[in-house]
Amino acid sequence: xxxxxxxxxxxxxxxxxxxxxxxxxxxxxxxxxxxxxxxxxxxxxxxxxxxxxxxxxxxxxxxxxxxxxxxxxxxxxxxxxxxxxxxxxxxxxxxxxxxxxxxxxxxxxxxxxxxxxxxxxxxxxxxxxxxxxxxxxxxxxxxxxxxxxxxxxxxxxxxxxxxxxxxxxxxxxxxxxxxxxxxxxxxxxxxxxxxxxxxxxxxxxxxxxxxxxxxxxxxxxxxxxxxxxxxxxxxxxxxxxxxxxxxxxxxxxxxxxxxxxxxxxxxxxxxxxxxxxxxxxxxxxxxxxxxxxxxxxxxxxxxxxxxxxxxxxxxxxxxxxxxxxxxxxxxxxxxxxxxxxxxxxxxxxxxxxxxx
Numbered sequence: 001x002x003x004x005x006x007x008x009x010x011x012x013x014x015x016x017x018x019x020x021x022x023x024x025x026x027x028x029x030x031x032x033x034x035x036x037x038x039x040x041x042x043x044x045x046x047x048x049x050x051x052x053x054x055x056x057x058x059x060x061x062x063x064x065x066x067x068x069x070x071x072x073x074x075x076x077x078x079x080x081x082x083x084x085x086x087x088x089x090x091x092x093x094x095x096x097x098x099x100x101x102x103x104x105x106x107x108x109x110x111x112x113x114x115x116x117x118x119x120x121x122x123x124x125x126x127x128x129x130x131x132x133x134x135x136x137x138x139x140x141x142x143x144x145x146x147x148x149x150x151x152x153x154x155x156x157x158x159x160x161x162x163x164x165x166x167x168x169x170x171x172x173x174x175x176x177x178x179x180x181x182x183x184x185x186x187x188x189x190x191x192x193x194x195x196x197x198x199x200x201x202x203x204x205x206x207x208x209x210x211x212x213x214x215x216x217x218x219x220x221x222x223x224x225x226x227x228x229x230x231x232x233x234x235x236x237x238x239x240x241x242x243x244x245x246x247x248x249x250x251x252x253x254x255x256x257x258x259x260x261x262x263x264x265x266x267x268x269x270x271x272x273x274x275x276x277x278x279x280x281x282x283x284x285x286x287x288x289x290x291x292x293x294x295x296x297x298x299x300x301x302x303x304x305x306x307x308x309x310x311x312x313x314x315x316x317x318x319x320x321x322x323x324x325x326x327x328x329x330x331x332x333x334x335x336x337x338x339x340x341x342x343x344x345x346x347x348x349x350x351x352x353x354x355x356x
Contacts, residue, residue, distance in 0.1 A: 056346065056349050056350060056353065057346070058345055058346055058349045059342050059345060059346070060316070060317075060345070063349075064314070064345050064348060064349070067345075067348050067349035067351075067352045068185050068186060068189060068348060068352070069185075070352035070353075071185040071348075071351060071352045071355060072185075072355050073184060073185065074128065074131075074182055074183050074184055074185065074187075074188060075183075079118065079155075079157070079180075081118070082116070082118050083157060085116065086155065086156070086157040086158075087157050087158055087159075089156075089158070090158070091154075091156060091158070092154050092155050092156025092157065092158060092161065092178070093113070093115045093116070093119055093154060093155050093156070094111075094113050094115075094152060094153070094154045095112075095113070095115060095119065095122055095123040095153045095154055095155060095179070096109055096111065096112055096113075096123060096126070096129060096152075096153045097109070097110050097111035097112075097113075097150070097151075097152050097153075098110065098129065098133070098150065098151045098152075098153075099149065099150050100148070100149045100150070102149075107130060107133050107151065109126070119155060122155060122179055128179075128182075129151070129153050132151070132153075132177055132182055132188065132192075133148075133151050133175075135188055135189070135192055135351070136148060136151075136175060136192050136195070136196070138347060138351065139189075139192070139344055139347040139348060139351065140192070140193075140196040140199075140344060140347075141340060141343070145199075145203040145204060145205050146173075146196075146199045146200060146203060147172075147173060148173045148174070148175050148199075149172040149173060149174070150172065150173070150174040150175065151174070151175045151176075151177065152174060152175070152176045152177070153177055153179060154176065154177070154178055154179070155178065155179050155180055156178050156180070157180055161178060161180075162176075162178060163177075163178055163181035163182075163187075163191050164176060164177050164178060164181070164191050164192070164194075164195050165195070166195045166198045166199060168202075168203070168204075171204070173199060175195065177191075189314065189348065190310060190314065193309070193310045193313050193314060193344070194306050194307065194309070194310045195306075197305065197306035197307075197309035197310060198302065198306050200246070200309065201245070201246050201247045201250075201302070201305050201306065201309070202239075202247070202302060205242070205245075206241060206242055206245040206246065206247060206248075207239045207240065207241060207242065207245065208230075208233075208239065208240045208241070208242050209239065210226050210229045210230070210239060210240050211226070211229070212226070213225040213226050214226075216271075217271040217272070218237075218267070218268050218270055218271050219268065220264075220268060223237070223264065223268060226238075226240075233245075233248050233252075234247060234248045234250075234251030234252050234255070234301070235251075236251070236300065236301050236302055237264075237267050237300060237301075246305065246334070247301065247302070247305050249330075250301070250304075250305050250308075250327070250330060251301050251305075253330070254291070254304075254323060254326070254327055254330075255301050255304075259288055259291065262284055262287065262288070263284055263298075263300070263301075265280065266280035266281050266283075266284050267300065281298060281299055284298055285298035290322045290323060290324060291322070291323040291324055291327075292304060292307070292324055292327075293307050293308055293310075293311045293324050293327065293328065294307055304327070305327075308324075308327040308328050308330065308331070309331060311327075311328045312328050312331040312332070312337070312341065313341050313344055313345075315328070317329070317332065
């Protein structure tokens with residue numbers, strides 16, 4: 001539990017972390033969400049746009065795809081022969097735990113748990129683990145508030161598994177990666193961009209701690225008490241955003257009125273019944289589908305801004321007028337984020353050159 005009390009914000013709290021209650025986990029994108037994401041990549045975005053040459057001065061998604069295509073592929077077998085064992089293991093199997101050595105800047109293995117024989121090759125593939133870490137720390141700006149210090153690598157094929165999650169504890173960010181999803185440059189870039197979006201929008205400079213009024217279960221009384229403590233600043237269901245926070249502006253612009261109230265009704269079911277909650281969220285998305293870049297974004301505002309951020313980084317600038325388009329265009333209003341986008345895109349192209 002961090003002092004900031006960051007919440008679990010997806011359909012589960014992430015079995016691999018054995019989390020319960022209000023914890024510091026940003027669980028991101030289960031199997032259905034990321035499968036859909038990768039299908040959308042082919043349909044409408046950068047990776048389907050052909051450009052002839054790699055351009056290190058690339059500043060937009062029209063040339064980003066060729067850079068991604070030049071990155072060596074990630075070879076992750078699907079483990080069909082062992083799918084029953086994997087599916088029955090709660091939270092899957094942790095393969096390795098790494099910590100950044102602050103003195104020399106190197107990622108050091110600090111734990112190698114016991115795993116079944118068929119997973120040992122994945123556990124021993126430290127080069128692959130390092131590649132993922134290098135993408136996350138090399139492509140995205142790192143500063144004291146956006147600074148990953150740990151990486152936990154695992155494999156989980158359970159139905160409600162996540163592709164990745166990010167957690168802040170005592171000011172240290174921990175990146176959890178499920179290798180089953182890190183099977184292509186496109187997947188790696190999409191997943192890590194989403195996770196960085198969480199670091200960018202819910203770090204301590206963006207959020208304000210408030211007293212937890214929920215007790216054991218979420219209820220409307222507790223929700224209203226905490227929302228009132230925000231004094232008109234946006235309330236995510238777990239914490240207030242600061243006045244100048246990206247999510248404060250984003251939430252007060254896009255999560256208001258009927259949309260917000262409809263989401264709160266679904267959100268408060270989270271502790272009652274998993275199926276009931278899922279049904280309510282599905283109905284919420286169905287009603288407001290034109291307001292979200294993808295279905296997973298409708299689970300809560302924290303995931304919505306992270307998914308919209310991912311679209312901002314990886315997709316062409318929207319020309320439509322839907323609220324989903326407006327959410328992506330929101331980031332173009334911040335010059336520092338436009339500059340960050342350019343740097344990330346050019347970092348991908350430089351990575352493609354370095355690894356060839």
